[in-house]
Amino acid sequence: MKLPFFRSPDGREGGTPADPTEAPRMGGQVLPGADAPLDRRDETVLPTEPAVSDAQGEVPPTVTAPAVPVGPTKIAARDISVFYGDKQALYDVSLDIPDKTVTSFIGPSGCGKSTFLRCMNRMNDTIQGARVTGQILMDGDDINARSVDPVLLRAQVGMVFQKPNPFPKTIYENVAYGPRIHGLTSSKSEMDGIVEVSLKRAGLWDEVADRLHSAGTGLSGGQQQRLVIARAIAVNPEVILMDEPCSALDPIATAKIEELIDELREQYCIVIVTHSMAQAARVSQRTAFFHLGRLVEHGDTEEIFTNPRERRTLDYITGRFG
Numbered sequence: 001m002k003l004p005f006f007r008s009p010d011g012r013e014g015g016t017p018a019d020p021t022e023a024p025r026m027g028g029q030v031l032p033g034a035d036a037p038l039d040r041r042d043e044t045v046l047p048t049e050p051a052v053s054d055a056q057g058e059v060p061p062t063v064t065a066p067a068v069p070v071g072p073t074k075i076a077a078r079d080i081s082v083f084y085g086d087k088q089a090l091y092d093v094s095l096d097i098p099d100k101t102v103t104s105f106i107g108p109s110g111c112g113k114s115t116f117l118r119c120m121n122r123m124n125d126t127i128q129g130a131r132v133t134g135q136i137l138m139d140g141d142d143i144n145a146r147s148v149d150p151v152l153l154r155a156q157v158g159m160v161f162q163k164p165n166p167f168p169k170t171i172y173e174n175v176a177y178g179p180r181i182h183g184l185t186s187s188k189s190e191m192d193g194i195v196e197v198s199l200k201r202a203g204l205w206d207e208v209a210d211r212l213h214s215a216g217t218g219l220s221g222g223q224q225q226r227l228v229i230a231r232a233i234a235v236n237p238e239v240i241l242m243d244e245p246c247s248a249l250d251p252i253a254t255a256k257i258e259e260l261i262d263e264l265r266e267q268y269c270i271v272i273v274t275h276s277m278a279q280a281a282r283v284s285q286r287t288a289f290f291h292l293g294r295l296v297e298h299g300d301t302e303e304i305f306t307n308p309r310e311r312r313t314l315d316y317i318t319g320r321f322g
């Protein structure tokens with residue numbers, strides 16, 4: 001069962017938990033159509049086709065992410081700008097994010113990757129002083145519409161953070177919590193099924209099946225991150241956002257999460273913020289490069305790493321800055 005993320009016309013949804021952090025509706029604006037071109041007026045256009053072999057810097061990583069057909073657009077961002085108080089962090093970002101595909105956001109620290117990621121499940125609503133303009137459409141629906149319940153939206157658009165953040169509960173309860181508060185099941189056996197399937201999809205079942213009632217916080221970092229992914233999966237998301245999900249993990253745990261990302265890609269729309277270009281090259285079919293709050297360019301990962309259109313992208317992927 002998919003969770004609808006719209007409220008009933010009177011603003012109430014049966015079983016929808018109150019969201020104390022919900023901010024007033026974000027300001028919108030009249031937006032161009034879905035196929036509006038990106039504003040590239042202030043970007044450096046290279047006089048000739050850039051070739052990475054011209055670069056004096058490092059060689060970008062080889063793209064090894066499985067080449068799979070890119071799905072239809074799941075999320076369409078149009079002219080997204082984000083302000084923290086008076087400071088503008090993101091400028092007019094428009095991007096289509098395909099379904100059943102992994103999209104990486106790369107760029108130097110502070111360029112707005114996480115800020116943009118948070119727009120997709122309205123996490124910026126929870127930051128005091130943050131203001132978002134523009135439009136995010138998910139399957140054509142405006143996620144910032146008044147009728148959208150942000151709690152349900154965040155179940156449909158799950159998020160995994162840099163530092164694994166299991167609840168201080170048992171492994172079982174970490175996974176069962178979401179389905180319970182959203183009323184997805186009323187029977188214990190059904191809940192057991194959801195917990196098992198979610199842990200299996202997150203690649204954790206074999207490691208925890210015999211200790212489901214031990215504390216989630218007692219797992220290793222990599223296991224905790226997979227537990228958090230299982231928790232997100234348990235409420236039937238359509239999109240999984242990952243904000244540097246491996247940066248606190250060792251190489252072995254990182255490899256497991258990357259393998260998992262590739263498996264999940266078959267079923268979900270996945271967006272990952274990463275500092276590691278090598279990781280983007282290993283896991284993502286699409287890549288978007290951000291710099292100073294602007295989306296500089298985006299496209300097939302192979303294209304971005306071998307034949308970028310913009311000088312700034314070339315400089316970043318060859319290690320000249322960032």
Ligand SMILES: Nc1ncnc2c1ncn2[C@@H]1O[C@H](COP(=O)(O)OP(=O)(O)OP(=O)(O)O)[C@@H](O)[C@H]1O
Binds near residue numbers: 084110114127275
């Ligand atoms: N809660 C906040 N309050 C005020 N400013 C913020 C907040 N979060 C982010 N910023 C600012 O917005 C800009 C973009 O930050 P953001 O975290 O989105 O960048 P990023 O590319 O994800 O960086 P990093 O790779 O270092 O995580 C930065 O200048 C940052 O300082």
